[in-house]
Amino acid sequence: MKVTQISFVIKKTSLVCLVIGLFLMCESPIFIPEGAFQEVTVDMSGSWKITSAYRNGIEISDKFDFTGFGLKLDFDNSEATAYQIETKQVPFPVISDGNWKYNDPVYPTQMHLFSTLDTAIIEFVESPISGFNEMRIKFQLGCSDNVYIYDLELH
Amino acid sequence: MKNFKGHRFEWNPYRAMAVFFVCMLLIFSMCMTILQIDQPSVVSAGEAFEITMQVDVSKDDDTGDPFFLIVGFLAPRAWNAGVNTTVRFESSVGNSTMRLTTSDEIDGNTKLPWNSAFERKFGIGDNYGEVEWVTFIADEAFVAADGATGTVYITTKAGEDNMIVQLAYGISNQTWGFSDDNFDLVFTDCMQVIDGVGYPSNLCGPKPRQLVEQATFTMNDLITIVFDAKDGDDFMLGASFIDLCAKAYSGDLVYEICDHEDVAALNYMGDDVWEITLWPRSYFDIPENQDIDFMEVTFTNDKGNLVASNEDGSAFIIAPKCFD
Numbered sequence: 001m002k003v004t005q006i007s008f009v010i011k012k013t014s015l016v017c018l019v020i021g022l023f024l025m026c027e028s029p030i031f032i033p034e035g036a037f038q039e040v041t042v043d044m045s046g047s048w049k050i051t052s053a054y055r056n057g058i059e060i061s062d063k064f065d066f067t068g069f070g071l072k073l074d075f076d077n078s079e080a081t082a083y084q085i086e087t088k089q090v091p092f093p094v095i096s097d098g099n100w101k102y103n104d105p106v107y108p109t110q111m112h113l114f115s116t117l118d119t120a121i122i123e124f125v126e127s128p129i130s131g132f133n134e135m136r137i138k139f140q141l142g143c144s145d146n147v148y149i150y151d152l153e154l155h
Numbered sequence: 156m157k158n159f160k161g162h163r164f165e166w167n168p169y170r171a172m173a174v175f176f177v178c179m180l181l182i183f184s185m186c187m188t189i190l191q192i193d194q195p196s197v198v199s200a201g202e203a204f205e206i207t208m209q210v211d212v213s214k215d216d217d218t219g220d221p222f223f224l225i226v227g228f229l230a231p232r233a234w235n236a237g238v239n240t241t242v243r244f245e246s247s248v249g250n251s252t253m254r255l256t257t258s259d260e261i262d263g264n265t266k267l268p269w270n271s272a273f274e275r276k277f278g279i280g281d282n283y284g285e286v287e288w289v290t291f292i293a294d295e296a297f298v299a300a301d302g303a304t305g306t307v308y309i310t311t312k313a314g315e316d317n318m319i320v321q322l323a324y325g326i327s328n329q330t331w332g333f334s335d336d337n338f339d340l341v342f343t344d345c346m347q348v349i350d351g352v353g354y355p356s357n358l359c360g361p362k363p364r365q366l367v368e369q370a371t372f373t374m375n376d377l378i379t380i381v382f383d384a385k386d387g388d389d390f391m392l393g394a395s396f397i398d399l400c401a402k403a404y405s406g407d408l409v410y411e412i413c414d415h416e417d418v419a420a421l422n423y424m425g426d427d428v429w430e431i432t433l434w435p436r437s438y439f440d441i442p443e444n445q446d447i448d449f450m451e452v453t454f455t456n457d458k459g460n461l462v463a464s465n466e467d468g469s470a471f472i473i474a475p476k477c478f479d
Contacts, residue, residue: 055377056369060377060432063379063422063430063432064377064432064433064434088437088443089434089437090434090437091376091377091434091437095436095443096443117443117444141373141375141376141377142372142373142374142375142376142475142477143369143371143372143373143376143475143476143477143479144477144479145369145370145371145372145477146369146371146372146376146377148377
């Protein structure tokens with residue numbers, strides 16, 4: 001083996017080593033937090049109060065006493081859980097306590113409420129997100145022509 | 156060439172075509188007549204019933220072209236007649252079922268969809284509102300070069316609410332629409348729906364005073380009762396306060412809140428207009444398993460002895476009005 005051939009082999013080997021080395025240098029472990037791909041349901045538990053009310057797009061907060069109203073929601077990640085209405089003096093689609101759940105636990109657009117007397121669907125005007133303490137809900141009470149919106153705040 | 160006003164007369168092919176078309180309309184049109192209508196004068200709420208209509212088509216039409224019969228039926232909105240009505244006809248030139256007209260099928264005369272065309276052309280009779288024209292078109296065309304007679308059978312279903320209403324029936328055809336004699340119309344005597352729900356609303360009578368702000372509502376809605384002291388008797392004008400005296404009827408039970416100033420005071424809105432917004436269920440403290448059928452209301456002023464109610468002394472009725 002000639003000297004030129006030896007140097008060629010050394011050069012080639014070192015080049016390959018360099019490339020491998022570069023690859024190894026670049027590779028850093030990707031950190032994926034535990035549960036990052038797990039779909040989480042928004043926790044809405046707590047007691048909600050009305051801050052403003054609208055009927056057919058017109059604010060009616062001053063026309064009726066909405067202050068006594070409270071909607072208390074229990075929450076479990078997957079199961080339907082209990083709700084309670086604090087005063088039954090304020091219009092609400094259900095008139096007795098019962099259970100509730102999301103229509104879709106991951107991307108909820110509606111709450112479904114069930115009691116022994118009646119059932120109701122309440123729509124979220126905007127889908128709830130984690131950590132929120134306000135929500136805007138939309139529903140009907142009697143005639144479908146009349147649409148009610150409540151702004152609720154977590155207390 | 157000049158016309159009598161001295162303007163130059165120019166040959167306009169479009170105008171000539173229009174004149175020609177009008178002439179054709181006059182020559183080739185039909186004369187459609189409703190000879191007789193058999194309709195019950197009283198029906199029970201929720202009852203299905205049949206109306207028959209004798210129709211004559213004269214032999215003015217000598218084109219021999221096929222025509223699609225159009226039938227219009229004026230019925231209370233609460234009956235949802237578009238869903239609950241079937242129409243067919245039997246005639247000397249053939250039989251056919253009929254279906255609802257679509258919004259694409261228009262009367263060539265008014266350029267409106269048939270149901271709107273009927274309302275525009277004929278109105279709603281003695282009814283003060285809350286009725287609608289529902290229109291049907293034959294599935295099969297008919298040819299009546301020598302004229303024809305036939306019977307239209309309309310089967311419909313009364314709604315659940317007690318009421319008095321004037322129904323009406325009209326005929327036309329898709330080809331000529333409401334031109335010349337290509338249509339006929341009959342408003343029948345006001346009929347009654349009995350044995351149903353609630354206080355009967357008389358659509359044939361004068362339009363009742365509007366007491367509830369919402370055009371449609373049920374007793375589960377949050378309703379705003381409006382009292383305009385300028386309507387009717389003027390003795391409530393300038394009152395310093397006005398209270399509501401109200402009764403809610405739930406089956407055989409009656410709930411009453413009267414002389415209860417804390418909850419029953421109306422709010423002054425200005426210009427002698429007063430209002431109160433209430434949720435009937437909570438206002439009358441109705442048990443959870445009961446519903447309110449209708450309400451009776453009167454208004455008292457600061458002297459307590461003045462009551463505004465209907466002219467005959469009876470209380471105003473607030474009954475649900477919803478067309479769901």
